[in-house]
Amino acid sequence: MATNRAESEESDEEDGTGNVTRMVMRPPGHSGKAKKGHLCLDASFETGNLGRVDYVSEFEYDLYIRSDSCNPRHRFWFNFTIDNVRLDQRVILNIVNFSRESTLLSAGLTPLIKSITRPHWERMPTTQVFYHQSPHHGNRYILSLALNFDVEDDVYQLALTYPYSFSRLQFYLDLVDEHFSSIVHRETIGNSIQNRPVDLLTITNQATDGDEESKPIRKKTVFIICRSHPGESPASYVCQGLIDFLVSSEPIARALREFVEFKIIPMINPDGVFNGNERSSMVGADLNRVWNDYSEFFHPTVKAAMDAIRHLDEQPDSNLEFILDLHAHHSLLGTFLYGNSYDDFLRFERHLLFGKIYSQTVEDFCMGNCMYNKDNLKAGTARRYLSHAVREHVNVYSFFISMMGFQLPNSTDIHLYDEEGYQRAGRNLARAVFEYYKIVGHIPASYIQSLQPAPGRKKTKYEVASTYRNFRSEGKQIANRIDGKEGDEGDGSALASYRRANRLILEIEPCFTQNPSFRPFLRKPVTIQVKDSMDSRSTTPLSNGHSQQLLILLPSVSCLYV
Secondary structure, rough: OOOOOOOOOOOOOOOOOOOOOOOOOOOOOOOOOOOOOOEEEOOOOOEEEOOEEEEEEEEEEEEEOEEEEOOOOOOOOEEEEOOOOOOOEEEEEEEOOOOOHHHHHHOOOEEEEEOOOOOOOOOOOOHHHHEEEEEEHHHHHEEEEEEEEEEEEEEEEOOOOOOOOHHHHHHHHHHHHHOOOOOOEEEEEOOOOOEEOOOEEOOOOOOOHHHHHHHOOEEEEEEEEEEOOOOOOOOHHHHHHHHHHHHOOHHHHHHHHHHEEEEEEEEOOOOHHHOOOOOOOOOOOOOOOOOOOOOOOOOOOHHHHHHHHHHHHOOOOOOOEHHHHEEOOOOOEEEEEEEEEOOOHHHHHHHHHHHHHHHHOOOOOOOOOEEEEHHHHOOOOOOHHHHHOOOOOOOEEEEEOOOOEOOOOOOOEEEOOOOHHHHHHHHHHHHHHHHHHHHHOOHHHHHHOOOOOOOOOOOOOHHHHHHOOOHHHHHHHHHHHHHOOOOOOOOHHHHHHHHHHHHOOOHHHHHHHHOOOOOOEEEOOOOOOOEEEOEEEEEOOOOOOOEEEEEHHHHHHHOOOO
């Protein structure tokens, strides 16, 4: 394999752990000013990650993901830009050094792409993305992307999943702090190694003297931690959707603020996010493996979070009931929970209740992926350590959402998450908390009754989608609206689901009825066998019992989908 790194403008540091800064890929023998068509790759921006580029031919380049800071084990997240392209230029980019093989890439997950002229993220079609074993790369699994740049002088950006940067979070929190200061209290509880702030939001209605007399029930506290792993950016969208809903004027949000106090750390690993790491902090530590042995010098953000939790738990009138650690999963579909197992049967039953309520609340929740254990290998996670570090009535969970999408019951189609879909999952998480406190009686029935719309007022789409009132009598009409237009018969799948589980479907209605193709979905993928006719490269098929031949000819490669 021919490489051309010596003639490239690169920013790799001496230890080889730096990001590429505007690397110009020239054919051998070319030097001087970059000509049109000499690709320029850049990953020096916030959350960017690309460590090295090798020139293979005029039509092919090998890309190497930069490993995490001080930790060469983790290489999965990538985010970089390409410019200086020529109109109708066709190339193949091979990402060759993933540290994981068993991921959703083998199930059809494709990277995201956008450009200056088309600024909205879109997923590349599966016809132009190939995840396969390559004998020319030590039989490792590599990801090959077939691109055709259809706009000259445009800048294209590719990423594994929707990026969510530290700067974006700070801008968002400034807006929340400015517009909702009466119900949101923002404070800095610590700083990272590189001196970035760790924010803690407290979202609840401020109590007054009259309120204390009329509502003697003490508020429950729900503590939420997010973004321990920088590469799991969908978790930040879930967190933002949760915050957006809690500060809204929706009846359920008002009820939650009245009876529940939310403490939220939106980003516990700001250094790792800023520097484009996949799983580690700036000292190479996995912050979700050090809770049982954290250091105030090497893990200051974990110490700050632990101090905040201990302060809540040690109060004489402490009412801390939930701790949720938000993550994104790279190999499973849907949303699901990891919990703990206990020898006390009654405590274990109480611990299972939230997951059962959640599964009856949303359609993308996958009970089959849930796990409750006492795995010693995970003793350093927030879920395992905090389960015995706080009082026994506190339920500690890890919340996961897929980097790809979810499957509806009795269907093999994969519905892909987008930015709105991840935020919708955050709103649904808030509603699941509401259903839990309604069932256990913490939110009084009289208050719930007061949330009913006044006579003559039309209910909002959220009230229609998320209240149980008259659900049995209206279930058929709701299911018909999901299956097709109101009054049509539809295909019957949603009605069958309603009859089978009689469960509440949150926000599925506004998603599907406005536009049946609102949320893209992927048919069950078929394994392919890739052959490169340029140099007779061939790869072994991904084994699922089905394979089909696919020939890639560079002069006629498919167009880029952007």
